[in-house]
Amino acid sequence: MGRIKRLCMLFIIAVVLSLPGIAGCRDDKEPESDLILATTTSTLDSGLLDVLLPVFEKEYGLKVKVIAVGSGQAMQMGRKGDADVLLVHSPREEEKFVEEGWGVKRHPVMHNRFILIGPEENSARIADGDDIITALKKIEKTKSLFVSRADKSGTHVREMALWEEAGIKPEGSWYLETGQGMGETLMIADEKGAYTLTDESTYLSFRNKGRIELKVWIEEDARLFNSYSVIAVNEKKHPHINKEGAAKFIAFITGPEGQKIIQEFGVKEYGKPLFVPDAFYKK
Known part of the structure; x- marks a missing residue:
């Protein structure tokens, strides 16, 4: 009977220690975030x-x-x-x-600041001295590919405000929506040779690492303060x-x-x- 009692006690202890909230049960888990x-x-x-x-x-x-x-x-x-x-x-x-x-x-x-970037070929024919509104109008007029985050982010909100100021409702096959973060959107724009609006810090980080080759076309504009x-x-x-x-x-x-x-x-x-x-x- 002594052996049976000891086995029962060991079983009970094992069960109790396995219950959530018991001290020591999170030893193999990552600590919870504070x-x-x-x-x-x-x-x-x-x-x-x-x-x-x-x-x-x-x-x-x-x-x-x-x-x-x-x-x-x-x-x-x-x-x-x-x-x-x-x-x-x-x-x-x-x-x-x-x-x-x-x-x-x-x-x-x-x-x-935000910056407008795009392919070296510059199908929209954006020129030195153009402001962001002029550049967006040229993109829409030439139907050059533009990639939008379309995720209600700060970047997306600013982009839509700029389109509105330009008097343009962006839509059609030239306007692509990713629903993704900035990094993913940059990669897609680079792959497709498209223009996009980005924050300068993410662009420099990706460009410096050789992940994208897109060029900066518009950067000096008070509307791009971020x-x-x-x-x-x-x-x-x-x-x-x-x-x-x-x-x-x-x-x-x-x-x-x-x-x-x-x-x-x-x-x-x-x-x-x-x-x-x-x-x-x-x-």
């Missing part, structure tokens, strides 16, 4: 987060889970309470997000969000340490920063 960051794809594709996050995680002892999507999708995640903090670049939508109470406050972080902000999701809407972790991330990325990393990112590789800091150095 902070969920929903961000635009350009901050990931450019490599910026690969430099920023390790410093933040080490300093604050937090693990960050990055979900890179378009800015529109990132804010939708915030509305659902699926993210703690957002790093996005769609100002009008950000203002609405905060006004509706989903976000606490917009904090400026950095900026760069600003990024960080926003904490409102705990009053979603009490479960990591308020403290979001506050720490905002303090870091808008503070001297995070802003210095942003200011120096890309300088060695490209001869200039891929993003210009907008927070600490403007105080």
Whole structure:
């Protein structure tokens, strides 16, 4: 009977230890993320987060889970309470997000610019001195291939605003919609020899690695200013969000340490920063 009792006890212990929530049961699993960051794809594709996050995680002892999507999708995640903090670049939508109470406050972080890129052959015959509106009109007139993200991202929102200013409703076989992030859209545009609107940081990263060969056609235009902000999701809407972790991330990325990393990112590789800091150095 003693042997049977011991076997029964061992069986019971094994069952108990296998139950969810028991100490030690996650030894073979990845640690759960302490902070969920929903961000635009350009901050990931450019490599910026690969430099920023390790410093933040080490300093604050937090693990960050990055979900890179378009800015529109990132804010939708915030509305659902699926993210703690957002790093996005769609100002009008950000203002609405905060006004509706989903976000606490917009904090400026950095900026760069959008650029219009396309094939060396330049079928649209874009000329030096053309502005972005003139270039888009030429693309539509010549029915030159144009690839759009079509994903409600900050880049897509800006693209559609530019088409509207040009008085054009883009549609037809010359206008291709990917529904993908910036990196994927760049690859498709390059493969098809098409024009597209992109943030400069992702373009330089992909071009420098030899992944695309498209040329910059329009870059100097005030309409192409591209600003990024960080926003904490409102705990009053979603009490479960990591308020403290979001506050720490905002303090870091808008503070001297995070802003210095942003200011120096890309300088060695490209001869200039891929993003210009907008927070600490403007105080």
